[in-house]
Amino acid sequence: xxxxxxxxxxxxxxxxxxxxxxxxxxxxxxxxxxxxxxxxxxxxxxxxxxxxxxxxxxxxxxxxxxxxxxxxxxxxxxxxxxxxxxxxxxxxxxxxxxxxxxxxxxxxxxxxxxxxxxxxxxxxxxxxxxxxxxxxxxxxxxxxxxxxxxxxxxxxxxxxxxxxxxxxxxxxxxxxxxxxxxxxxxxxxxxxxxxxxxxxxxxxxxxxxxxxxxxxxxxxxxxxxxxxxxxxxxxxxxxxxxxxxxxxxxxxxxxxxxxxxxxxxxxxxxxxxxxxxxxxxxxxxxxxxxxxxxxxxxxxxxxxxxxxxxxxxxxxxxxxxxxxxxxxxxxxxxxxxxxxxxxxxxxxxxxxxxxxxxxxxxxxxxx
Numbered sequence: 001x002x003x004x005x006x007x008x009x010x011x012x013x014x015x016x017x018x019x020x021x022x023x024x025x026x027x028x029x030x031x032x033x034x035x036x037x038x039x040x041x042x043x044x045x046x047x048x049x050x051x052x053x054x055x056x057x058x059x060x061x062x063x064x065x066x067x068x069x070x071x072x073x074x075x076x077x078x079x080x081x082x083x084x085x086x087x088x089x090x091x092x093x094x095x096x097x098x099x100x101x102x103x104x105x106x107x108x109x110x111x112x113x114x115x116x117x118x119x120x121x122x123x124x125x126x127x128x129x130x131x132x133x134x135x136x137x138x139x140x141x142x143x144x145x146x147x148x149x150x151x152x153x154x155x156x157x158x159x160x161x162x163x164x165x166x167x168x169x170x171x172x173x174x175x176x177x178x179x180x181x182x183x184x185x186x187x188x189x190x191x192x193x194x195x196x197x198x199x200x201x202x203x204x205x206x207x208x209x210x211x212x213x214x215x216x217x218x219x220x221x222x223x224x225x226x227x228x229x230x231x232x233x234x235x236x237x238x239x240x241x242x243x244x245x246x247x248x249x250x251x252x253x254x255x256x257x258x259x260x261x262x263x264x265x266x267x268x269x270x271x272x273x274x275x276x277x278x279x280x281x282x283x284x285x286x287x288x289x290x291x292x293x294x295x296x297x298x299x300x301x302x303x304x305x306x307x308x309x310x311x312x313x314x315x316x317x318x319x320x321x322x323x324x325x326x327x328x329x330x331x332x333x334x335x336x337x338x339x340x341x342x343x344x345x346x347x348x349x350x351x352x353x354x355x356x357x358x359x360x361x362x363x364x365x366x367x
Contacts, residue, residue, distance in 0.1 A: 005148040009078040020075055021228060028071025032064055035282065040064075043281035050197035052276050065277035072229065073119045080125070080152045092126055093226070096235030099219060100132055103238075109173030110238070111211045111218045113264055115184040116280040117271060118223035119231065121149075124180060125156035126233060127221075135172050136160045136180045166210070173216055181207050184268055184279075186287050193289070194262040196269055202289045208260040212241040212253065218260070220267045224275050239263060 012020055043063035044056060053059050076083075083091070103110055112127075112134065114120055127134045136158055153160050161168070169179055187204040194203050211218045217238030226232045241260050242248065248256065272279045 001145050002148045005078070005145070009081065009152075012075060012078045013082050020079065021072070024072035024075035025068070026071065027074060028068035031070055032067045035067060039282050042284060043067075046281055046285060047276070049199065049286075052273065062276050063281050066279060066281045069119075069225070069277070072225075073121065076119060076229065077121050077149075077152060080155050084155055088125075088129060091122075091229065092231050092233055094126075094233045094235070096237075099235050099237060100127075100130075103178075103217065103219070104132060107176045108216065109176050110178045110216050111173075111207045112178050112180040113207050113218055113220045113267075114180055114182050115222065115268055115271070116182060116283070117184070117275065117278040118225060120182065120223065121153075122231060123221065123223040123233060124153070124158055126223075127178075127180070128153075128157040128159070131157075133175075133177045134159065134180050135177045137162070137169075137182075169210055170213055173210070173214070178219075179210065181210075183207055183264065184285075185283060186285055186289070188288050189292060192258055192261050194258065194265050196265045196285075199286065200289055200293070201265065201286060202292070203261055203265055205257060205261050207264060208241060208257045211239075211260075212257055215240055215242050215244075218264065220264065222271050224278055236267065 012023065015023070040060065040063060043066070044059045047053065047059040047062050048056065052062065114123060124134065124136050136153070137160075150160055172179060181204075183204045183206065185204075187202055189202070190204075191202040192205045193200055195201065196203065207218050210216070217240055219238050220236040222234045222236075224232050224234070239260060241256050242253075
């Protein structure tokens with residue numbers, strides 16, 4: 001993969017600009033063609049559920065535009081060897097730069113809240129090339145692609161670290177570095193349950209928690225392609241978890257972290273509503289939110305059906321009756337019921353009823 005990407009980058013760098021742009025558009029169409037249908041339907045459904053439009057056709061058009069942009073994104077990254085020599089800063093218009101300039105003069109650390117909207121790789125490159133002390137936190141990929149992308153990030157003066165411990169992050173912040181975090185993806189079963197597009201959404205609370213350690217500022221930063229291969233970078237005013245000199249209890253601090261995480265989601269939502277095709281809609285953003293909500297509903301239904309003790313007695317009774325018809329000895333019956341009970345308890349995701357049987361307590365009444 002590394003050699004292939006290096007050769008492809010070399011070839012693209014020697015193409016005329018018009019050919020590079022045409023290749024980017026072609027790659028975007030190529031990628032969309034091979035996106036699985038279920039993933040396209042997922043993106044369409046998420047757009048409709050977020051009420052960005054009432055038209056399924058328009059929702060699919062937004063999903064398609066969101067994917068087509070990956071072609072030009074890749075081409076821009078592959079042309080880093082050309083951009084680092086000439087014309088890099090001509091690709092950008094920046095608003096809110098004064099916030100980062102004042103932060104740099106103060107020498108304090110900060111958290112940068114970014115998202116998978118627009119060309120986030122170029123956003124990191126611009127921050128680094130502008131001599132801001134940014135530490136980009138990334139997720140490790142396969143060795144070949146990682147080696148290539150990290151080489152090109154280093155070319156643009158970026159410092160990248162993989163998801164690591166909170167101590168390392170705090171050390172970077174204490175040294176006056178800026179920690180760049182992408183907080184718009186599904187965090188799994190962790191995070192805080194706040195609102196996004198009016199929907200319950202598990203959201204990474206890392207930016208708010210990290211900033212709360214010493215009340216570092218959280219700076220939302222976004223990038224948007226305002227015309228072909230030209231980008232607008234927006235840096236917004238910082239958010240602080242606490243007011244200066246404020247003393248709060250442990251519960252009040254938790255509540256403040258929750259409120260700031262909600263604020264960050266509101267800022268992200270406003271940007272996505274403004275540029276809906278910029279966001280990565282193919283990502284299953286509400287996967288774990290829906291999964292945990294469904295698990296909670298199933299638990300409530302099970303509680304309504306019957307008390308746990310009745311389930312155990314019913315399951316053990318039916319199982320023992322079935323086995324006694326096959327003339328199993330008491331010893332084999334006890335062993336079979338125990339093994340089957342362990343299976344039912346440990347494999348609930350196979351669709352079996354979760355009725356645990358405890359032979360040592362139940363079987364004596366049947367044998």
